[in-house]
Amino acid sequence: MKKILILLILVYGQLFALEKESTLKIYNQIFSSLVSKPVVSVYTNDKEYKDVFSYSDKIKLVDTASVADIVLITNRLTLFNVMKERQWMEQLDEKPILFVTDYRLLKYSLDIVGAFYWRKGRSQLLFIKDRLNQYHISLPQEYHAFMVDTL
């Protein structure tokens, strides 16, 4: 019955904007390259990403940005709120890592280490080397093609 339901949904068109399997796969990779923990704590207020991450055993969703290893930001307003929250934290490497889904957001804060975003119908992965260095993060060789020195 479950298979039949899946067929009806697939044939009719998918109900979700993000394809779960490939989205989880890529974010599992990105997050585990940024934080060396078996389970990474992630904060996001985006409903679609929350839904996708809820199926992961490598990502644990948390309710507040301050206790997260990584904060995934999908819009400007959330970025400003998170930045305001982070101000009281004393040292940069004690603050959660900021990662965004919009290229333009990279310009708003030097604390954002990278972005996974869409450009002209293709996904783009980008890390900024000097920002990663601030956090003492070294990414595996595999990611070097996706790194730029500065924005």
Add this chain to the structure above:
Amino acid sequence: MLYFFKRKRVERGLILLCLVSFNILYAQNVDSMLQEYNKKNALSQKTIDENKGHLILFTREKLEKMHAKNLKDVFKTTPVIYYHENRYALPDPLTSGSIEPYRSNYIRLYVDGVEITQGWAGSGVMLYGDMNIDFVDHIEFYYMIPSFESSVEPAFLTIFLYSKDPKRDSGGKIDLIGGSRGYNEQTFSYGEQREDFSYMVNLSHTDAKREKIDNGTPTPLSRDFERLQLFSYIKNEDQIFHLQVMKKNTDSLAGASWDATPLVSKIDFLNLHMDYGIDFTENWHALLSYDWLKVDTKAEDELPLIGFPNTNRLYVRTKNSTLTGELTYKKIIGKHHINAGIKGRDKRLDSLELEGRKVASPAFNSEKIASIFFQDQYALTAQQLLSLGVSYNYINRNGGIENDSLLQLRLGYIYTSEAWSYKTYLYRTQVAIEPLMRYFYPQNTEHIKAQTTLGLTQEIAYKKENQGVRLILHLMQDEDSLLQNTYGNPSDTKYFTSVLNYNYDFDKDNQVNLQLYYAHYEDIFNLDTLDDISGYFSFFNTYGDFDFYNGLVWHRNSLDWENYFDWTSSITWNISDELTVTLKGDNILNKAKETDIYRMNMDNGIPTVMSPLSVSPIDQRITIELEYMF
């Protein structure tokens, strides 16, 4: 809390130590993961309804790589029904080149699932068939037998354009294009995703200086146009409101001149479209849309005009409006996916002005359409689906014009597996003649019966990692063919069409696509048989910061077996994430498909057939484009 942050610092230090072991985890190359992500997350995948019909898809990535700026750039590459313009220089893919006002009313155009209609004047294709598509994310062409949930009036081809989503395309963009003969186009767009809603505004201006057509007089025919187009929407999770405005002033080529030597030939359009859609619940959806169109036609000739035997000057303004409402329901119950709904449409000719003076509207000035449909998709097994659709339309006309009852039936079977898919449809569809044709041919259309079409289609497809192949076969026969009726020819047209697609991805940066199409028609126009063949070959390549596109459209038919080639090529330099420059050539060989526009010499009052004018709707043009995103 202090302990927590210190622990974080220690953990980050460990990253360096763990790098070697981490590398083992990256068994799947990041590139291939991104490629998989691109494919599975293309927005187009979310809107494709396999049961809607046979699909030709233009994804966002493909549209970007093709540098398709107008719907024409895409429509010229499609099989079976492809882009043409009529003697008024209006998009009319089904034109025969003869004197009929408009033939493509059975092609319907949708933006974000809502039909754009010109109501009294006919299909939205007439005005939007070469629209600016900068706001578009992807385009779906469904052939022959579209399912009933989206259509109010029957159609053989439905074109669905889906707009960009600010979640992926937030921010602004300025696009400037300059080209041959002074052609220029400017587009501005801005979209934003807020916490509870998103919006998008797209404004474009096109000043299309086009190739002139020699008609044997010192004044060649012109089809230049100037267009201002606005597309906008605001939406949240369950509601959406669209506002679209288009103003298009066009030189209308041969227009209503029998021998294609008009003294004046111009048509100016002003169109407004608004719609509001709401999901009441997961199952119930309602939609209300309004279309308004003002058309100013100016035609002057030394001799009487086509359709107006007593005048050689016609300055006419018409205003018409269309109101459409629908309520639909969908639910999965056990193995059934039920889809049902009721729809209503009210088309009105609001006013008519001749030489700037209001005149009484003709007695026939209103058409009301009521439609009800039911569709069930029944899952036979986890891989097989049976679908049954029934739709009934009732068209009520005033002014003593006969009403029509139309019944559409559709039976389908779909099989899908990871690599193979197969679908077949058996259908019966009925279409009625449009109001515009009734004005032009009042005697022939007074008691005209609705056309009934019977058809059978099959599609088989196979895909494997980086390649895919597909074959579509289609058989169709008209009864009481509308076109033949208006010309007084009793024959009914028979159609056989076949489409073969093959695509191969060398890697994420290099792809090749091939499309071949063959059609055989019997009793079409005034011909016993017609064979039509076309091909579309396209290559997409990326090297570093440069993207290359080469597309070749090939046409040939049994009228003269002449080969036509339309080669489009572009090179794009991605200077940065924000700035790109593109050089593009359209119809580089200047051998694109031509349409014959028929001419009659009426000098002595006795019509004599003249040699037709061969006109290509595709201009030879070089453009340079600057795109800046912010």
